[in-house]
Amino acid sequence: MQFISILLAGVLTSNFIFMQYLGLCAFVGLSEQFETAIGMSGAVIFVMTFASTVAAAFEQFILVPFGLEYLRTIAYILVIAAFVQLVEIFLKKTAPSLYKALGIYLPLITTNCAVLGAAMLNVKNQYGILWGTVNGLAGALGWSLAIVIFAGIRERWKFMNIPEVLKGFPLALISTGLMSLGFLGFSGLFKTILK
Amino acid sequence: MNKRSLIGEFTKGLIEENATFKAAIGLCPTLAVTTSLVNGFWMGVAVVFVLTFSNVFVSILRKVTPDQIRIPVFVILIATPVVIVELVMRAYLPAMYQILGIFVSLIVVNCIVIARAEAFAYKNSPLRAAFDGLGVGAGFMIDLMLIGAVREFLGTGTLTVGSMVLPSKPLFEPMSVMLTPPGGFITLGVLMAVLNIAFQRAAAKRAKTVS
Numbered sequence: 001m002q003f004i005s006i007l008l009a010g011v012l013t014s015n016f017i018f019m020q021y022l023g024l025c026a027f028v029g030l031s032e033q034f035e036t037a038i039g040m041s042g043a044v045i046f047v048m049t050f051a052s053t054v055a056a057a058f059e060q061f062i063l064v065p066f067g068l069e070y071l072r073t074i075a076y077i078l079v080i081a082a083f084v085q086l087v088e089i090f091l092k093k094t095a096p097s098l099y100k101a102l103g104i105y106l107p108l109i110t111t112n113c114a115v116l117g118a119a120m121l122n123v124k125n126q127y128g129i130l131w132g133t134v135n136g137l138a139g140a141l142g143w144s145l146a147i148v149i150f151a152g153i154r155e156r157w158k159f160m161n162i163p164e165v166l167k168g169f170p171l172a173l174i175s176t177g178l179m180s181l182g183f184l185g186f187s188g189l190f191k192t193i194l195k
Numbered sequence: 196m197n198k199r200s201l202i203g204e205f206t207k208g209l210i211e212e213n214a215t216f217k218a219a220i221g222l223c224p225t226l227a228v229t230t231s232l233v234n235g236f237w238m239g240v241a242v243v244f245v246l247t248f249s250n251v252f253v254s255i256l257r258k259v260t261p262d263q264i265r266i267p268v269f270v271i272l273i274a275t276p277v278v279i280v281e282l283v284m285r286a287y288l289p290a291m292y293q294i295l296g297i298f299v300s301l302i303v304v305n306c307i308v309i310a311r312a313e314a315f316a317y318k319n320s321p322l323r324a325a326f327d328g329l330g331v332g333a334g335f336m337i338d339l340m341l342i343g344a345v346r347e348f349l350g351t352g353t354l355t356v357g358s359m360v361l362p363s364k365p366l367f368e369p370m371s372v373m374l375t376p377p378g379g380f381i382t383l384g385v386l387m388a389v390l391n392i393a394f395q396r397a398a399a400k401r402a403k404t405v406s
Contacts (some may be wrong), residue, residue, distance in 0.1 A: 019376050021227040025220060025306045070282060073300040074274040081267050110266070113223050113304045120297040165395070169219040170388035177380030184377060 003134060005190070010138020013187050016114050017146040018180035020121075022139075023114030027147055028172050030105075037151035041144030043105040045137070047087060048115050051080050052136025055119035056129040076119050081110045114143055150176065201326045208330030214307045215338035215383075216390050221307035224298045225339060226379040232354060235343030237291050238298065239336025241280045243329065245302050246311060248276040250328035253316040260317075269312045270303065277303045307335060346382050350374040 016022040023044075030040045058079050063069055088106050091099040109115055118139045122132035153175055162171060199207065212218065215225050228238045252272040253260075260268050281299050284292045292299065302308060311331055316324040348354045350373035352365025372378045 021223045021376065021379070022301075024222040024226070028219065028222065071278070073278050073281060073303055074271070077270055077274055077303050081270060107266075110270070110304075113301045116304050117223075117297060117301060120300055124297065165388045165391040170384045170391065173380050173384030173387065177377045177384060180380055181372075181377040184375060 002131065006131060006134050007138045007141075008189065010135060011142040011145060012183065013189055015142040015146060015183055016117070016139050017143060017176070018183040020117070022117040023112050023143055026108065026112050026114075027143075027150070027176075028169065030108075031147050031151040031154055031172075034148075034151045034155055037147045039101060040105045040108075041147055042101065043109055044112065044114065044143055045140040047084060047106070047109045048118055048140035048143075049133060049137040050087070051083050051115050052118050052122055053129060053133040054083050055079055056122055056127070056132035059123060060129060072120075072123065076116055080115055080119070084110045114139065146179070149179065153179075201323065204323055204326040205330035205333075208327065208332070208334040209337065210334070212331065212334075213338065214331055214335045215342075216387055218310070219387075220310055221305045221335065222383075223301065224305065225335075225342065226376070226383060227298050228295050229339055229343040229346055229379065230350070230374050231347040232340055232343040232356065234291070234294055235339035235341075236336070237284075237288065238295055239332070239339045241284065241295075241299060242302060242305070242307070242335050243332030244280055245273065245276045246308055246332040246335075247325055247328035248279075249273040249308055250311055250316040250324040251321050252276075253312045254319060254321040254324035257317050265313075265317065266309075269309060269317075273308050273312065274303050307331065342379075342382060342386065345386065346373045346378060349382075350378065 010016075014020055017024065017027050026040060026044075030036050055076050058075060059072070063072060063075060068075070084106060088099070091106075118136045119132075121139075122135055125135070127135055150172075154172070157171070166174075208214075210217075214221050224238055224242075229235045249269075249272055252275070253269055256268070256272070277300065280302070281292075284295075284299060311328060315327045319327070344354060349370050351371075352367060352369040353363070354361045370378070373382065
């Protein structure tokens with residue numbers, strides 16, 4: 001039950017983009033084409049899930065026993081940067097086709113605030129390793145859902161007559177706002193259906 | 196390339212290279228913490244501090260940093276002032292620290308800070324880098340306060356500045372949606388469009404006077 005509720009919360013009610021404002025730079029920057037959006041989604045799902053695991057394990061086995069919680073920010077960013085590097089090397093050797101597909105997106109993820117944000121939220125909500133991983137996966141799925149929908153909308157702009165001042169970021173933000181308004185409708189989900 | 200004066204390095208961050216409205220980077224905190232003017236102000240202060248110090252550190256170490264691993268090095272150099280801000284805020288402004296939440300720690304991966312390190316501090320002297328950091332940080336702070344003020348005014352009907360509340364009674368029915376995430380996105384989008392018009396007008400005027 002907790003599995004389902006964390007998953008649904010991550011994808012719908014507390015969607016990383018629409019409700020928590022995490023990973024917006026990559027969201028706006030990489031949603032111009034549908035293919036790039038898919039590629040980035042794959043990379044984010046992969047990295048965010050396992051980075052959450054690694055960070056949660058790091059927290060439990062190193063930071064807490066040694067009383068180093070105040071170094072969390074530095075420790076997490078190092079763990080994530082190292083993990084991304086490791087994944088890159090690992091994929092290059094074992095799954096070259098996947099590596100080619102994710103290629104340029106992997107290094108970008110180190111600075112995607114959604115990954116560090118997920119790890120930080122896990123600590124804030126005291127999820128531990130298992131539920132932290134689930135939360136990371138849920139957040140990544142929600143992020144991917146958002147960017148894929150948004151890329152679909154953005155592809156249609158090519159055929160539209162958009163006022164000069166709205167082109168690019170202003171319109172992107174306003175459309176995101178309208179989509180976010182839609183996702184706000186899910187917020188009653190837990191009160192009415194699941195509980 | 197002709198060098199700007201130190202003051203020029205400072206002022207270019209305010210409008211010409213404004214992080215939010217010109218480059219559209221560092222959007223996460225721009226939207227997440229700007230539900231009121233005061234929140235925007237404190238987040239801005241944190242970013243100014245981090246940006247100035249990270250720029251100086253990166254600039255001091257620019258000659259000994261190997262090119263291939265510069266991004267990890269930047270990240271560590273940025274994380275240091277972030278942890279300082281975090282600890283100071285937790286000690287002296289615990290209420291604000293609660294509101295800003297994880298977004299204080301997330302300054303580490305803020306695109307603005309990394310972009311300034313990569314594009315400016317890595318190529319310039321520490322003094323210049325410090326002024327650049329102050330300028331871009333101040334520009335960002337103004338953006339945050341502007342967005343915060345608009346959202347607070349529309350969302351609650353009043354504007355709190357220090358201990359003053361203006362106007363003392365809401366003049367209209369507050370639009371609470373402005374305080375929710377959708378309101379943040381739409382406010383920023385509309386503000387950006389309005390400023391685009393202003394920038395275009397200014398550019399057209401300048402072109403006219405030159406010709």
